[in-house]
Amino acid sequence: MNGRNVLGATLERYAVPVVWLLVIAFFALRSDSFASTSTIKLILSTQTVILIATLGLLATLAVEEFDLSIGSVVGFGGCLLAVLDGRDGWAPGPAIVMTLLVCAAFGALNAVLSVFAGVPSIIVTLGTGTVLAGVTLGVTDSRVVTGISVKTVRFMTDGLLFGIPAPFYGGLLLCLIAWFILQHTPLGRRMIFIAESREVARLAGLRVSAIRFGAFVVTSTLGGLAGIVLAGTNSAANPQAGAYYLLPAFAAAFLGSTTIVPGRFNAWGAFVAVYFLTTGITGLQYLGYAGWPEQVFYGGSLVAAVTLSHLAGRRRLPRVS
Template sequence: MKTVERYAVLVVWALVVLFFSWRSDSFGSASTVKLILSTQTVILIATLGVMISLAVQEFDLSIGSVVGFGGCLVAVLDGVHGLPPGPAIAVTIVVCALFGAVNATVAVLLGVPSIIVTLGTGTLLTGITLGISDSKVVTGISAKTVRFVTDPFLFGIPLPFYCGLLLCLVLWFVLQHTPLGRRMVFIAENREVARLAGLRVTLIRAGALVATSTLGGLAGIVLAGTNSAANPQAGASYLLPAFAAAFLGSTTIVPGRFNAWGSFVAVYFLTTGITGLQYLGYAGWPEQVFYGGSLVAAVTLSHVAGHRKLPTFA
């Protein structure tokens, strides 16, 4: 039974691929596989960021705002002010990490529920994003940055996808095979008991929120490079997909825990379904249905199975 539960999403994913390959001749082509793998790196990185904070029961609703801000900041620094790509990317990542530190300070040190803090700071950051971009799409990103993000690297798939794979590998190792990962699980189960056991609960929770914002900024950089421009309002569309994939990922591979490979499977499972429906001529609604439905279903299944309590926003 446990094996079935671990790999159920993978089995359903395979069935989805077979169904759409049967209904559409072009769906099963190599170009479709490349398209799916190449275009979802932003969601994958954002999902992994959300997963880190969820692993310690922190809910960072600012992830979409950070993605949008990161994309606009790197575009402004690179495309408007002419900063070289390397320093522009580095500054963007550092600023996003500092934003995560602000979330951590208010949520962890001052004790305000993270879901409330990040809802407010995310809205604040959206306003800042509109300000630095003058509420316009920012263009002029250097060709070097665009080529780095979009040029085929291996098997016709750009380098960011492989960076996402490497990130999954690193997070899988940390969460599953290090003392830090075990401490994060302990903290998620019961913060007070973990504190009494001598764990540095405050530091680990704060670090998780900083990591979430840092990866959100990285996702924004990839988004800006992929589009050769940055839309200041683009980040909002990544909030629901990131949470949907993270929660769905917690029902597979390592059921009951937010885990890296489960998140990876969930991101591409959902994308496969959406892409398949688009190939059949359905447009507009599949994305909302898949992401919204999967979020409700994943949280419900986790609760019913007894692997994880429903979120406690304290």
């Protein structure tokens, strides 16, 4: 590999982290209050929900499936926890376990319809996600559910280390697990093989259907976990909150696929993408902007980062269709 190719590959791999540092420097120069430990804690502690949801999406995206129900699962998971823990008086542990089991079962339903019935996942999950959003409204009577136990709320909000709540470190642990599985295990290599050519993978003897099935279950389970963190952090659950998390999770997943391990959906790329995007949005808020400028930054940053990676390395991104 000649010098130009090495430089191009390096730029492609680290384009987003470099732009992230430039964004931090820009807002630090424009706002004195931005460059503070309180801002760092705010950014790190408020994005765990999106991070967990994004990591969940990696499972299905890695096998060339698209789960559009992730936002609905986040909203449902939070509301189910709030209903069990707050309204019905369940202990926090059993309430969390039941929520995760129900969300996993929903993922299994998506898998049955897509993997075994052969319906495209983008259609299946769009439909089931809409149904689940309606179920969430029904379960909560379209009202915010309060009364989550103090024990659950304190676990989600009290500083564990350096004043940052426990869910952030849980998100880091999930990143580590996802990184290890996707990049250092036979299962991860099989998922890549399936994404490249499902039929060839099947002919090679891989359990394609089982792996795809498991991917849907993992996505919904982590979506439910993200909802649990959301409800615990807010000490309440809004039945309409899940819709907000669909676009950010997909944006972070695809932006993450352009960095660290370009061309593949990867855990640390997703981590960088989540906090890169929220850094920009937080910076705009410190400068007094809100609303549409945030959306422009969200979309513009994604396009800019992907374009930069393409120009630097000319490597193929994961296919979208």
